Amino acid sequence: MTRQDKLHVVVLMGGWANERPVSLMSGEGVGKALEARGHRVTLIDMDRQVAAGIAAAAPDVVFNALHGVPGEDGTVQGMLDLMGVPYTHSGLATSVIAIDKQLTKQALLPHGVPMPGGRVVRSTELFERDPLPRPYVLKPVNEGSSVGVAIVTDAGNYGQPIRRDAVGPWQEFDELLAEPYIPGREMTVAVLDEDSGPRALAVTELKPRSGFYDFDAKYTDGMTEHVCPADIPDRIRDLCLQHALTAHRVLGCRGTSRTDFRWDESGGEDGLFVLETNTQPGMTPLSLVPEQARHCGMSYEDLVEAIIAAALRHHRERRRGDG
Template sequence: MGNPKSGAQGKVSVDKDIHIVVLMGGWSAERDVSLMSGKGVIEALGERGFTNVTPVDMDRNIARVLEELRPDIVFNALHGSPGEDGTVQGMMDLMGIRYTHSGLETSAVAIDKQLTKSVLEPHGIPMPPGKVVTSASLYEGDPMARPFVVKPVNEGSSVGIAIVTDESNYGHPISSRAKGPWQDFDRLLAEKYIEGRELTVAVMGDTPFCVTELKPKAGWYDYEAKYTDGKTDHVCPADVPEEIAEAMKAHALAAHRILGCKGVSRSDFRWDDEKGVDGIFLLETNTQPGMTPLSLVPEQAAAIGISYGELVEKIIEEALEG
């Protein structure tokens, strides 16, 4: 197997012949996004001169596959469970395989929105008030005043989110026959709906990139708006006051550090622009943000002068340093 070399000032210089497995796909609700992320990473590695890259579409024989392939490092391009919740990370820890992005403990906490809230809020990071509820309880009455948001406790990419308003057709209370996440998940996180604007900040190492505002052309920033070309305008950097941008970057960096994230993370925010800094709320921190052509992390990296290929290589460098 190839070996990383130590460069100047202790930095790792990555041999172009090390064996990199790009792990993608899987069986989560975010499989298609993961495949797009993996494809982008593979193409970037080729363009950067890496000569020994193996794509792996994860199935339930993944431990045997990795044992046979014996990679120097795995680029984890999985999204959702089990690639983002600590399950795959724990397996690779046991096998002694290095991998990119966050480790077992961080992944297990960050995928759980309620756990994330319990870890970050004591450090002064503002998050919307909320609580975990059973789906069955929603059929008996609202858990809080409308408008509120309900979403799966441990899914990403806006999978299974519903905004419940007085004008919604879900019923009063929510009808068990109404289409929504309560039909697919037993437990949900209910949170106060924050009026305002959708923004996000990526972080790598000790550096928050910038702030992007997301402006869906119709409706809100759901799964379709995220991953369908032309559905959402990205304003990067966002047209917000400097104090707002700096506050969001500080919150994103703090979340990255407190959770123990590695590689890149991305923290999503809602901002009620009528309330200034007090209107900023962190929604969640993603430990495996997308690397598709429409993804926000590569876009923000480009805005601060880091190309897609450089970003991929830097993520690998950091993983090899650990």
């Protein structure tokens, strides 16, 4: 896609996931950027009649600005595949795998991507015994944006074992992923598909003002300092970029992805771990992909158009393959 190509773009946003407010901000930002470039934009807030709304709009392409279920787990992707409508970001199979943290581990570990150990546990087990030695992390298997993450420590107030009345993700989710807690620094790398192939943009270190990089720290202005590029050794930087590219390629991500890391400096290279890969990174004013794109000399509008160009390129390639 060139700047001369004027498209009708449906921006799909909102929905009913925990991340609805973030999705609405992402969608509004994307819509304004596209209109500034002369494209026709239709904003659609995801509801149960979304297929009819998209069909009535008859867009050239859908910009998927949804976060969480059902916009990030393969549901919307399968619907758009059936409708034959081009759409941004990853496809059905990739979305199913990447939103599931345990499936992601099974996909990436054989390719040399370091990830924490751990296991999936029933929430009711936590009231009987700890699944791992403390400290450990509990997180939903298939949520994003650090929704429902809890760090369980000896000094914490959840109880030993965790009390049934303690506030935490065990009250909301039947199953949780338990992982060893990795001390140290939080970092992230965005990958962007370009004509020549995917490119890892930069490494950003995330420094929450208090606590850890949870949902509020991600999306509340002033709660987290972003250091881009991160002040880390060259070798750690190169490993972050390499692992993010590997995750993007192995999972089959499209358009853009963002891979999150923890680095325990005391362990050197062995202290670096991938936590997860996000196939639908945020596009809000505080989001990390636009920030890294700016660091690489790319405006927000250029980034949005690059993601759409990747979607149209994939759609053309897929049609040629079907033919």
